Protein backbone atom coordinates (compact mmCIF):
# COMPACT_ATOMS: atom_id res chain seq x y z
CA UNK A 1 0.00 0.00 0.00
CA UNK A 2 1.31 3.43 -0.76
CA UNK A 3 0.62 6.58 1.14
CA UNK A 4 -1.13 9.38 -0.61
CA UNK A 5 0.13 12.88 -0.01
CA UNK A 6 -3.37 14.16 0.55
CA UNK A 7 -4.93 13.52 3.94
CA UNK A 8 -6.98 10.36 4.22
CA UNK A 9 -9.14 10.55 7.32
CA UNK A 10 -10.00 6.85 7.11
CA UNK A 11 -6.37 5.79 7.07
CA UNK A 12 -5.95 5.06 10.75
CA UNK A 13 -9.36 3.38 10.93
CA UNK A 14 -8.28 0.98 8.21
CA UNK A 15 -5.26 0.11 10.32
CA UNK A 16 -7.53 -0.81 13.23
CA UNK A 17 -7.51 2.39 15.26
CA UNK A 18 -11.01 3.30 16.37
CA UNK A 19 -13.18 5.46 18.60
CA UNK A 20 -11.64 8.19 20.75
CA UNK A 21 -8.14 7.32 19.55
CA UNK A 22 -9.07 7.92 15.95
CA UNK A 23 -10.51 11.30 16.86
CA UNK A 24 -7.51 12.19 19.04
CA UNK A 25 -5.08 11.28 16.24
CA UNK A 26 -6.97 13.52 13.81
CA UNK A 27 -7.14 16.31 16.39
CA UNK A 28 -3.37 15.99 16.83
CA UNK A 29 -2.93 16.65 13.12
CA UNK A 30 -2.37 13.02 12.18
CA UNK A 31 -4.92 12.56 9.46
CA UNK A 32 -3.09 10.11 7.22
CA UNK A 33 -0.78 7.46 8.68
CA UNK A 34 2.93 7.77 8.03
CA UNK A 35 4.66 4.74 6.47
CA UNK A 36 5.99 3.46 9.77
CA UNK A 37 2.52 3.72 11.29
CA UNK A 38 1.02 1.91 8.35
CA UNK A 39 3.53 -0.90 8.71
CA UNK A 40 3.74 -1.19 12.49
CA UNK A 41 0.20 -0.63 13.77
CA UNK A 42 -1.58 -3.70 12.30
CA UNK A 43 1.00 -6.29 13.49
CA UNK A 44 1.36 -4.53 16.84
CA UNK A 45 -2.41 -4.71 17.32
CA UNK A 46 -2.20 -8.44 16.55
CA UNK A 47 0.26 -8.85 19.38
CA UNK A 48 3.40 -9.29 17.28
CA UNK A 49 6.81 -8.03 18.40
CA UNK A 50 8.26 -5.24 16.27
CA UNK A 51 11.80 -4.43 15.23
CA UNK A 52 11.71 -0.94 13.72
CA UNK A 53 14.66 0.65 12.02
CA UNK A 54 13.56 4.24 11.89
CA UNK A 55 14.62 7.66 12.99
CA UNK A 56 13.10 10.45 14.95
CA UNK A 57 10.75 12.31 12.68
CA UNK A 58 9.43 9.13 11.08
CA UNK A 59 6.29 9.16 13.25
CA UNK A 60 7.29 6.17 15.38
CA UNK A 61 5.87 7.58 18.61
CA UNK A 62 2.32 7.26 17.35
CA UNK A 63 3.25 3.95 15.67
CA UNK A 64 3.74 2.33 19.07
CA UNK A 65 1.51 4.57 21.22
CA UNK A 66 -1.72 4.10 19.27
CA UNK A 67 -1.75 0.27 19.43
CA UNK A 68 -0.71 0.24 23.10
CA UNK A 69 -3.40 2.76 23.96
CA UNK A 70 -6.03 0.87 22.03
CA UNK A 71 -5.23 -2.27 24.06
CA UNK A 72 -5.05 -0.44 27.38
CA UNK A 73 -8.24 1.60 27.01
CA UNK A 74 -10.96 -0.52 28.50
CA UNK A 75 -8.74 -2.50 30.88
CA UNK A 76 -10.08 -0.44 33.78
CA UNK A 77 -8.04 0.97 36.60
CA UNK A 78 -7.36 -2.19 38.59
CA UNK A 79 -3.62 -2.03 38.82
CA UNK A 80 -1.31 -3.25 41.50
CA UNK A 81 0.66 -0.64 43.42
CA UNK A 82 3.89 0.57 41.83
CA UNK A 83 3.29 -1.32 38.60
CA UNK A 84 3.00 -0.14 34.99
CA UNK A 85 1.09 -1.91 32.25
CA UNK A 86 3.35 -0.53 29.55
CA UNK A 87 6.89 0.74 29.73
CA UNK A 88 8.47 3.01 27.13
CA UNK A 89 12.20 3.19 27.71
CA UNK A 90 14.09 6.07 26.06
CA UNK A 91 17.66 7.42 26.25
CA UNK A 92 17.04 11.06 27.14
CA UNK A 93 14.85 13.07 29.42
CA UNK A 94 13.70 15.39 26.63
CA UNK A 95 12.54 12.48 24.53
CA UNK A 96 10.68 11.04 27.53
CA UNK A 97 8.86 14.35 28.10
CA UNK A 98 8.06 14.63 24.41
CA UNK A 99 6.70 11.08 24.20
CA UNK A 100 4.54 11.54 27.29
CA UNK A 101 3.06 14.64 25.70
CA UNK A 102 2.15 12.71 22.55
CA UNK A 103 0.73 9.80 24.56
CA UNK A 104 -1.44 12.13 26.61
CA UNK A 105 -2.59 13.92 23.50
CA UNK A 106 -3.56 10.66 21.86
CA UNK A 107 -5.22 9.43 25.04
CA UNK A 108 -7.40 12.55 25.30
CA UNK A 109 -10.90 11.58 26.31
CA UNK A 110 -9.86 8.19 27.66
CA UNK A 111 -8.96 7.25 31.22
CA UNK A 112 -5.31 6.40 30.83
CA UNK A 113 -2.70 7.25 33.43
CA UNK A 114 0.90 8.03 32.58
CA UNK A 115 4.05 8.63 34.61
CA UNK A 116 7.54 9.86 33.90
CA UNK A 117 10.55 8.40 35.67
CA UNK A 118 13.72 10.23 34.73
CA UNK A 119 16.88 11.57 36.26
CA UNK A 120 17.64 15.17 37.13
CA UNK A 121 14.33 15.86 38.86
CA UNK A 122 12.98 14.98 42.28
CA UNK A 123 12.41 11.26 42.85
CA UNK A 124 9.76 11.89 45.47
CA UNK A 125 7.05 13.01 43.08
CA UNK A 126 7.89 10.11 40.75
CA UNK A 127 7.63 7.57 43.56
CA UNK A 128 4.34 9.13 44.64
CA UNK A 129 3.00 9.05 41.10
CA UNK A 130 3.87 5.34 40.79
CA UNK A 131 2.36 4.42 44.17
CA UNK A 132 -1.01 3.32 42.86
CA UNK A 133 0.34 1.98 39.58
CA UNK A 134 -0.02 3.52 36.11
CA UNK A 135 -1.02 2.44 32.63
CA UNK A 136 1.98 3.81 30.75
CA UNK A 137 5.36 4.58 32.25
CA UNK A 138 7.88 6.50 30.19
CA UNK A 139 11.36 6.29 31.66
CA UNK A 140 15.07 6.70 31.16
CA UNK A 141 17.12 3.64 32.16
CA UNK A 142 19.26 5.16 34.93
CA UNK A 143 16.55 6.46 37.25
CA UNK A 144 14.26 3.52 36.50
CA UNK A 145 17.05 1.12 37.46
CA UNK A 146 17.41 2.93 40.77
CA UNK A 147 13.69 2.91 41.55
CA UNK A 148 13.30 -0.75 40.60
CA UNK A 149 16.27 -1.68 42.74
CA UNK A 150 14.66 0.12 45.68
CA UNK A 151 11.31 -1.56 45.07
CA UNK A 152 9.57 1.74 44.29
CA UNK A 153 8.68 0.56 40.80
CA UNK A 154 7.65 -3.00 40.07
CA UNK A 155 7.77 -4.23 36.49
CA UNK A 156 6.39 -7.76 36.85
CA UNK A 157 2.98 -6.69 35.47
CA UNK A 158 4.45 -4.85 32.48
CA UNK A 159 3.16 -6.62 29.40
CA UNK A 160 4.14 -4.00 26.82
CA UNK A 161 7.71 -2.88 26.47
CA UNK A 162 8.98 -0.32 23.97
CA UNK A 163 12.69 0.42 23.61
CA UNK A 164 13.04 3.65 21.69
CA UNK A 165 16.32 4.84 20.16
CA UNK A 166 18.03 1.66 21.27
CA UNK A 167 21.28 2.57 19.52
CA UNK A 168 21.48 5.79 21.51
CA UNK A 169 20.91 3.89 24.76
CA UNK A 170 23.83 1.71 23.75
CA UNK A 171 26.01 4.77 23.05
CA UNK A 172 25.13 6.22 26.43
CA UNK A 173 26.25 3.10 28.28
CA UNK A 174 22.72 2.06 29.26
CA UNK A 175 22.68 -1.32 27.59
CA UNK A 176 23.08 -3.41 30.75
CA UNK A 177 20.39 -1.41 32.49
CA UNK A 178 18.13 -2.03 29.51
CA UNK A 179 18.75 -5.79 29.67
CA UNK A 180 18.04 -5.91 33.40
CA UNK A 181 14.92 -3.81 33.07
CA UNK A 182 13.59 -5.98 30.23
CA UNK A 183 14.26 -9.09 32.29
CA UNK A 184 12.18 -7.67 35.13
CA UNK A 185 9.08 -7.22 32.95
CA UNK A 186 6.38 -9.86 32.43
CA UNK A 187 7.73 -12.91 30.57
CA UNK A 188 4.75 -12.94 28.22
CA UNK A 189 5.12 -9.31 27.24
CA UNK A 190 4.90 -7.80 23.78
CA UNK A 191 8.01 -5.88 22.80
CA UNK A 192 8.89 -3.25 20.21
CA UNK A 193 12.44 -2.09 19.64
CA UNK A 194 13.20 1.00 17.57
CA UNK A 195 16.64 2.06 16.51
CA UNK A 196 17.96 4.45 13.89
CA UNK A 197 20.90 2.16 13.19
CA UNK A 198 21.53 -1.52 13.77
CA UNK A 199 24.97 -2.01 15.26
CA UNK A 200 25.83 -5.62 16.16
CA UNK A 201 25.09 -5.05 19.84
CA UNK A 202 21.55 -3.92 19.06
CA UNK A 203 21.03 -6.80 16.65
CA UNK A 204 22.07 -9.13 19.49
CA UNK A 205 19.84 -7.35 21.97
CA UNK A 206 16.88 -7.62 19.62
CA UNK A 207 17.47 -11.39 19.27
CA UNK A 208 17.30 -11.85 23.04
CA UNK A 209 14.35 -9.54 23.67
CA UNK A 210 12.06 -10.00 20.67
CA UNK A 211 10.10 -13.08 19.67
CA UNK A 212 9.72 -13.62 15.96
CA UNK A 213 9.48 -9.86 15.33
CA UNK A 214 8.05 -8.13 12.29
CA UNK A 215 11.00 -6.21 10.88
CA UNK A 216 10.13 -2.76 9.62
CA UNK A 217 12.69 -0.63 7.92
CA UNK A 218 11.92 2.98 7.06
CA UNK A 219 14.44 4.33 4.61
CA UNK A 220 17.03 6.63 6.13
CA UNK A 221 15.89 10.16 5.76
CA UNK A 222 18.15 10.63 2.82
CA UNK A 223 15.66 13.21 1.72
CA UNK A 224 16.78 15.41 4.60
CA UNK A 225 20.21 15.63 3.07
CA UNK A 226 18.61 16.57 -0.24
CA UNK A 227 16.60 19.39 1.30
CA UNK A 228 19.37 20.83 3.47
CA UNK A 229 21.99 23.06 1.88
CA UNK A 230 25.20 21.81 3.40
CA UNK A 231 28.66 23.29 3.32
CA UNK A 232 31.89 23.51 5.23
CA UNK A 233 33.83 26.49 6.53
CA UNK A 234 37.45 25.58 7.10
CA UNK A 235 38.55 27.29 10.32
CA UNK A 236 41.12 26.55 12.96
CA UNK A 237 39.86 25.74 16.47
CA UNK A 238 40.91 29.17 17.72
CA UNK A 239 39.11 30.88 14.84
CA UNK A 240 35.80 29.14 15.26
CA UNK A 241 34.41 31.56 17.84
CA UNK A 242 34.86 34.50 15.50
CA UNK A 243 33.53 32.62 12.50
CA UNK A 244 30.46 31.58 14.47
CA UNK A 245 29.82 35.17 15.59
CA UNK A 246 30.13 36.34 11.97
CA UNK A 247 27.72 33.69 10.76
CA UNK A 248 25.16 34.45 13.46
CA UNK A 249 25.27 38.17 12.68
CA UNK A 250 23.74 37.38 9.31
CA UNK A 251 20.18 38.71 9.40
CA UNK A 252 19.07 35.85 7.18
CA UNK A 253 19.57 33.40 10.00
CA UNK A 254 16.45 32.54 11.96
CA UNK A 255 16.36 29.92 14.70
CA UNK A 256 19.79 28.29 14.88
CA UNK A 257 20.96 25.19 16.67
CA UNK A 258 24.71 25.01 17.28
CA UNK A 259 26.19 21.58 17.96
CA UNK A 260 29.22 21.07 20.13
CA UNK A 261 30.95 17.75 20.66
CA UNK A 262 31.20 17.86 24.45
CA UNK A 263 29.20 19.29 27.35
CA UNK A 264 32.18 21.40 28.35
CA UNK A 265 32.50 22.62 24.77
CA UNK A 266 28.79 23.47 24.61
CA UNK A 267 29.12 25.55 27.78
CA UNK A 268 32.14 27.35 26.40
CA UNK A 269 30.48 28.12 23.07
CA UNK A 270 27.41 29.45 24.91
CA UNK A 271 29.52 31.61 27.19
CA UNK A 272 31.45 33.02 24.24
CA UNK A 273 28.26 33.73 22.32
CA UNK A 274 26.78 35.54 25.30
CA UNK A 275 29.97 37.58 25.66
CA UNK A 276 29.75 38.38 21.97
CA UNK A 277 26.26 39.79 22.52
CA UNK A 278 24.05 36.90 21.41
CA UNK A 279 21.16 35.44 23.34
CA UNK A 280 21.79 31.75 23.53
CA UNK A 281 20.58 28.84 25.65
CA UNK A 282 22.42 25.59 26.20
CA UNK A 283 21.20 22.06 26.59
CA UNK A 284 23.29 19.06 27.63
CA UNK A 285 23.32 16.13 29.98
CA UNK A 286 24.89 17.90 32.95
CA UNK A 287 22.10 20.44 33.16
CA UNK A 288 19.20 19.83 35.50
CA UNK A 289 16.00 18.66 33.93
CA UNK A 290 14.38 22.00 34.70
CA UNK A 291 17.21 23.94 33.07
CA UNK A 292 17.04 21.72 30.00
CA UNK A 293 13.30 22.06 29.68
CA UNK A 294 13.51 25.83 30.15
CA UNK A 295 16.20 26.14 27.47
CA UNK A 296 14.13 24.06 25.10
CA UNK A 297 10.94 26.01 25.79
CA UNK A 298 12.74 29.34 25.36
CA UNK A 299 14.13 28.14 22.05
CA UNK A 300 10.84 26.64 20.89
CA UNK A 301 8.98 29.85 21.72
CA UNK A 302 11.62 32.08 20.14
CA UNK A 303 12.67 33.75 23.41
CA UNK A 304 16.21 32.83 22.43
CA UNK A 305 17.24 32.43 18.80
CA UNK A 306 20.23 30.20 19.40
CA UNK A 307 20.33 26.83 21.13
CA UNK A 308 23.71 25.23 21.78
CA UNK A 309 23.45 21.48 22.22
CA UNK A 310 25.38 18.26 22.47
CA UNK A 311 24.36 15.34 20.28
CA UNK A 312 22.77 13.30 23.00
CA UNK A 313 20.74 16.14 24.48
CA UNK A 314 19.46 17.20 21.09
CA UNK A 315 18.48 13.76 19.98
CA UNK A 316 14.80 13.52 19.28
CA UNK A 317 14.10 17.20 19.77
CA UNK A 318 11.39 18.22 17.36
CA UNK A 319 11.39 22.02 17.07
CA UNK A 320 9.86 23.31 13.87
CA UNK A 321 11.29 26.34 12.12
CA UNK A 322 15.02 25.85 12.68
CA UNK A 323 16.56 27.56 9.66
CA UNK A 324 20.21 26.70 10.33
CA UNK A 325 22.30 24.05 11.98
CA UNK A 326 25.89 24.99 12.74
CA UNK A 327 28.31 22.23 13.63
CA UNK A 328 30.86 23.96 15.81
CA UNK A 329 32.72 20.66 15.95
CA UNK A 330 32.49 17.60 13.75
CA UNK A 331 30.74 14.83 15.69
CA UNK A 332 32.68 11.83 17.00
CA UNK A 333 30.28 9.52 15.24
CA UNK A 334 29.61 10.35 11.62
CA UNK A 335 26.01 9.11 11.97
CA UNK A 336 25.32 11.96 14.37
CA UNK A 337 25.85 14.40 11.53
CA UNK A 338 22.68 13.11 9.88
CA UNK A 339 20.71 13.56 13.10
CA UNK A 340 22.14 17.04 13.54
CA UNK A 341 21.23 18.32 10.10
CA UNK A 342 17.83 16.64 10.42
CA UNK A 343 16.92 19.32 13.00
CA UNK A 344 16.44 21.76 10.12
CA UNK A 345 14.40 21.52 6.91
CA UNK A 346 11.57 19.83 8.76
CA UNK A 347 8.13 19.45 7.25
CA UNK A 348 9.23 20.54 3.81
CA UNK A 349 10.91 23.79 4.92
CA UNK A 350 14.31 24.91 3.68
CA UNK A 351 17.36 24.51 5.80
CA UNK A 352 21.07 25.08 5.84
CA UNK A 353 23.80 23.21 7.68
CA UNK A 354 27.23 24.78 8.12
CA UNK A 355 30.09 22.77 9.49
CA UNK A 356 33.14 24.49 10.98
CA UNK A 357 36.05 22.19 10.30
CA UNK A 358 39.56 22.47 11.69
CA UNK A 359 42.12 20.87 9.35
CA UNK A 360 42.72 18.35 12.15
CA UNK A 361 39.11 17.19 11.87
CA UNK A 362 39.66 16.04 8.29
CA UNK A 363 39.20 12.36 9.09
CA UNK A 364 35.87 13.01 10.73
CA UNK A 365 34.74 15.05 7.76
CA UNK A 366 35.70 12.18 5.48
CA UNK A 367 33.63 9.77 7.58
CA UNK A 368 30.62 12.07 7.41
CA UNK A 369 30.94 12.22 3.63
CA UNK A 370 31.02 8.44 3.54
CA UNK A 371 27.81 8.24 5.58
CA UNK A 372 25.90 10.81 3.52
CA UNK A 373 27.45 9.47 0.33
CA UNK A 374 28.32 12.87 -1.04
CA UNK A 375 31.13 15.37 -0.76
CA UNK A 376 30.55 18.46 1.34
CA UNK A 377 31.63 21.58 -0.52
CA UNK A 378 33.93 24.06 1.21
CA UNK A 379 32.26 27.45 0.91
CA UNK A 380 34.93 29.38 2.75
CA UNK A 381 38.37 28.89 4.20
CA UNK A 382 39.79 31.17 6.86
CA UNK A 383 42.73 29.04 7.93
CA UNK A 384 45.13 30.91 5.71
CA UNK A 385 46.56 27.62 4.48
CA UNK A 386 47.20 27.56 0.74
CA UNK A 387 45.13 24.39 0.53
CA UNK A 388 44.31 23.06 3.97
CA UNK A 389 41.64 20.75 2.68
CA UNK A 390 44.06 18.51 0.83
CA UNK A 391 45.38 16.06 1.71
CA UNK A 392 44.00 16.13 5.25
CA UNK A 393 40.34 15.95 4.30
CA UNK A 394 38.60 14.12 1.59
CA UNK A 395 36.56 16.89 0.02
CA UNK A 396 37.11 16.11 -3.62
CA UNK A 397 38.48 19.04 -5.51
CA UNK A 398 35.49 19.08 -7.83
CA UNK A 399 33.28 19.78 -4.81
CA UNK A 400 34.99 23.14 -4.47
CA UNK A 401 33.70 25.72 -6.83
CA UNK A 402 36.13 28.28 -8.33
CA UNK A 403 34.30 30.78 -6.14
CA UNK A 404 35.00 28.73 -3.05
CA UNK A 405 38.61 28.32 -4.02
CA UNK A 406 38.97 32.05 -4.43
CA UNK A 407 37.31 32.63 -1.07
CA UNK A 408 39.65 30.06 0.36
CA UNK A 409 42.61 32.10 -0.81
CA UNK A 410 41.26 35.37 0.57
CA UNK A 411 39.28 34.21 3.55
CA UNK A 412 42.13 34.40 6.04
CA UNK A 413 41.80 38.16 6.06
CA UNK A 414 38.26 37.93 7.39
CA UNK A 415 39.52 36.82 10.73
CA UNK A 416 41.28 39.58 12.55
CA UNK A 417 40.77 38.74 16.11
CA UNK A 418 41.32 35.26 17.24
CA UNK A 419 39.60 33.77 20.21
CA UNK A 420 41.65 31.65 22.53
CA UNK A 421 40.36 28.12 22.53
CA UNK A 422 41.74 24.95 23.90
CA UNK A 423 41.27 21.61 22.22
CA UNK A 424 38.74 19.65 24.21
CA UNK A 425 39.38 16.41 25.93
CA UNK A 426 37.00 13.60 25.26
CA UNK A 427 34.83 12.80 28.20
CA UNK A 428 33.73 9.37 29.26
CA UNK A 429 30.17 8.24 28.89
CA UNK A 430 27.97 9.93 31.39
CA UNK A 431 26.77 6.70 32.77
CA UNK A 432 28.89 3.62 33.14
CA UNK A 433 27.04 1.91 35.86
CA UNK A 434 28.58 -0.63 38.13
CA UNK A 435 26.79 -3.98 38.08
CA UNK A 436 25.24 -4.04 41.54
CA UNK A 437 22.49 -6.39 42.50
CA UNK A 438 18.97 -5.25 41.77
CA UNK A 439 15.83 -6.41 43.38
CA UNK A 440 14.39 -6.92 39.94
CA UNK A 441 11.68 -9.45 39.48
CA UNK A 442 10.28 -8.85 42.95
CA UNK A 443 6.57 -9.43 43.20
CA UNK A 444 4.19 -6.54 43.15
CA UNK A 445 2.80 -5.83 46.55
Ligand code: AMP
Pocket residue numbers: 029030031032033034037055056057058059060061062318
Ligand atom coordinates in the same frame (compact mmCIF):
# COMPACT_ATOMS: atom_id res chain seq x y z
P1 AMP B 1 8.10 11.20 15.80
O1 AMP B 1 9.01 10.50 14.85
O2 AMP B 1 7.15 10.26 16.46
O3 AMP B 1 8.84 12.08 16.77
O4 AMP B 1 7.15 12.19 14.95
C1 AMP B 1 7.69 13.26 14.23
C2 AMP B 1 6.64 14.33 13.93
O5 AMP B 1 5.66 13.85 13.02
C3 AMP B 1 5.88 14.81 15.15
O6 AMP B 1 5.86 16.21 15.11
C4 AMP B 1 4.50 14.24 14.97
O7 AMP B 1 3.50 15.06 15.55
C5 AMP B 1 4.36 14.17 13.48
N1 AMP B 1 3.46 13.06 13.02
C6 AMP B 1 3.47 11.79 13.45
N2 AMP B 1 2.57 11.06 12.80
C7 AMP B 1 1.95 11.90 11.93
C8 AMP B 1 0.90 11.73 10.95
N3 AMP B 1 0.33 10.55 10.76
N4 AMP B 1 0.55 12.82 10.25
C9 AMP B 1 1.14 14.02 10.45
N5 AMP B 1 2.11 14.24 11.33
C10 AMP B 1 2.53 13.19 12.08
